[in-house]
Amino acid sequence: MRIVIWIKENLLGSKIDILMTLISAYFIYFIASLFLNFVFTTDWTLIQVNRKILLVGLFPEEQLWRIWTVFSIFSILISATIGYLYKLKLRNSIFYILILIIPFLIFTTMNLLVNVLIILFFSIISYSVFYYLKEKKLKITSRILLLSWLIFLPTLFFILILFGGPKVTLWGGFFVNLILAVIAILAGFPLGVFLALGRASSYQVIKLVSIIFIETFRGAPLIAWLFFAWFVLPNFLPNLFSLNDINLVIRAMIVLSLFSSAYIAEVIRGGLQSIPKGQKEAATALGLNSIQELLFIVLPQALRVVIPAIVSTFIAIFKDTSLVFILGITDLLRIGRLIPEQQQEFYGKSIETLLVVALLFWVVSIVLSQVSRSIEERLNVSK
C-alpha cells in the first residue's frame, strides 16, 4: 500500500506530472539502453592488455614496489586520520566500497588483488587503532598523527626518487595525475595559508603583494600557467644544482602548487572572515600576543570550517591535472589518447579508452566529493 501511495505522490501527482514522468522515464530508458548497449557490445580487451600502462605508464616493472610502498603508507596514514577525525557512517562506507569496486572490476589481476587486500587490511587496523585512541581521549594521539604525517611525507618522495629510482620521465599514467594533485595541494596549502593571512593583514605592503599574487594566478587560465612552466619557468630558476633544466613534470608541479595556493588562499580567507570578532578580542583579553592568537585561536577554527572547500579545491585541481596532456606529459589522458593511435589492434577505439579514462577520474572525484559532503554535514551538526 505504501508503495502505491508513494508512486501516486511522487510520480503521478497531476496530469502534467504524469506527462513528465512518462517523458523522463523514456529519457532514462534511452540513455541507459544507449550506455548498456555500448558497454556490452564493446570488446574491452584493450583495457586488459594496457592495464599497467594506463595506471603507471612506463614505470619499470621491477620498480613498481616503490609505488606500492608509497600507496600503502599513504592509505594507512589517511585511514588513521579518518579514524581520528570522524566516524564513518555505515551507509557511506558501503557507498565508497561499491564505487571503488568499479575500477577493480576493470583492472584487477590476482597479483593486484592480493596487494590491495593487504593494504586494505592494514588501513582498517590503523583506522580502528586511532578510533580507539580517540575514544580513550589520549592527548598524545594527535601528536603521533601529526608527527607521522611530517615524517612520512618527505619519505614518500624519497622512496620514489632516491636509491636508484626510475627517472621522472618514466612516470606516467594515473599515477602522475594523482601525484601532481597531491603535491599541488600539499605544497599549495601552507603557501595558501600565508597568502590568506597576508591578504587579511593590516600590513599594507604584504597585503598588496598577496593580492597581486592571488589575482595574477587566478586571472589567467591554468593552461597558460602550464605553458609558462614549459617555456619560461626554466629561465627564472637559479643556475644552482642544475635547477634550471629540471624535468617538465617537476615544473608542472611547481606551477600547479602556486596555482592551487592562490585558490586555497581565497578559500581560507572565507574561513578567516567567518571567525567572530569576539574570538580575537577574547584572545587579546587573555593576554595572547598576535602570533599566539593566530596559532591557537583563529587558524584552528578557520581551517576547520574550510575543510570541505579545500577538498573541493583538491577535486578541481585533480581534474585539472589532465591538462598536462597538452604539455606532452604522459598522464592518463595522454596514454588514453595514444593507445588507439599506436596499437594497431585497437586502432580507432578512441571513445572506448576515453570513457575508461573518464571513469577513473570520476571514481576518485565522486568519492572525494562524498567525503567533503559528509564532513560538511558533520560541521553543520556540531555548530
Place this chain on the structure above:
Amino acid sequence: MISNLLKQFKSQTTTRKKIEVLKYDKSFRKFFIQFLFSIFMVIFLFYLISRAFSLELGFGHLSSRAGFGLSHTFIVEYTSNDSRWGAYFTGVVNTIRVSLVGIFFATLLGIVMGLARLSKNFLISKISAGYVEFLRNTPLLIQIIFWQLVLLQLPQISNALTFGGISVWSNRGILLPIISSVENGSLWVLILLLTLIASLFLRSYLHKFKEENVRIFSPNLLSVIFFLIIGIVTYFILGIDLRSDVPTLQVNEYGTYIQSGGFALTPEFAAILFALVLYTGTFITEIVRGSIQSLPIGQTEAAQALGLSTYQRITLVILPQALRSIIPPLTNQYLNLTKNSSLSVAIAYPDVFMVSRTIMNNAGHALPMLFLILITFLSLSLFISLFMNILNRRVTRIGT
C-alpha cells in the same frame, strides 16, 4: 605619534633601552616589518627582471605577417596575410563568441536543471542529480575531446543526415536553417537589440510614472508598440528582404559534395560549446538548488496559500528572491567558463590561447605572449564582473 616616539627614544640613555623602546612601539614595528619585506620583494623582483632580460621581450613580432590561416573567423575578416595582431584579435573575438554563447546556454540549462532537482517528481529530480554527479566529476578536457570524437562519428558528407532537407548533419559540421537577409542584416539585428534595450528602459520609466498616479496607457503595451514601430520603420528604410536560409547539399560534376547556406556549427565549435555548457551547467545547477533551498519554506507555502500556480510561484516569488544569493557565485562560474574556453586548444578551435600558441611556435617571445594572455583574460574577467555587479545591484534593489 612619531614625535612622541622620538622623545621617548631620545630620553633613553643606553642603546639597549633605545632598542627596547622601538621594539615595543607598535607603529614602528609595523613599519619595520613592512620595510624589511619590501626590501626582500624588491630584491626578488630585481632578480626576476634580470632573468627576464635573457628572454625575448617586446611585442614587435606581432606587427609582422602572420602567415597562418584560422579555421574560424567571426565578424572580423582575417587572412594569413594580415599581421599577427590581426590573428590575435580574431582569437579574442572567437573566445568572446564561445564564452558568450556558452554563458547563455549554461545559465539556461543550470536554471532548468536546478529547478528540476527540486521537483516533487522523483524521476525528474533524479535525472538532474545524475546529470550533476556524472558531468561535474569528470575533467572538462576529457568532455571536450569526447564531444569532438562523438561529432566526428557523424556520417560522412556523402550520406549526411538531412532531416527532410532542412539541415545537414555530417562529420564536417552541423548546418542549421536560419532566417537571414542579403544586405544590412546584421545592422538591422543590432538596431533591434538596441531598441529592445531602449524599450525595456522606457517600460521601467513609464512604470515609475504610473506609480506616481499619472494617468497613462498601459506601459507594457506602449513599450511593445515603440519596439515594433522602430523595428518596422528601420526594416523598410534599410530595405531588408528576409528569407529563410535552408542549408543545401549538392554534388557537382566532379562528384564533390558541396554544402552551403544555413548556420554552420563546426565540429570544433560545437564540441567546445557542448562541453562548456554541460560542465558549467552542473555548477550552476548546484548554485540554483542551494539558493532556492536556503529560502524559508514559508515563502513557498505563502505563495500556495495565495493560490498562485507553480509557474507564477517560481517566477514571481522564488526566483526573484533566490537571485540575490545566486548572482555572486554565478559570476564566478562565468569567469571560470571564460577561462576554461582556452582548453579548446586541445581540439584546434582558434581561441586566444590557440592563436597565441601558434604565434609562440612561429616566432618565440613566450613571455610577452603569456603576459598578453594574462592581460586579455583579466580584462575579460573585469568586464564580466562589472556587468554582473550592475545586475546584482539591480536585483538586490527589488523589494527593498
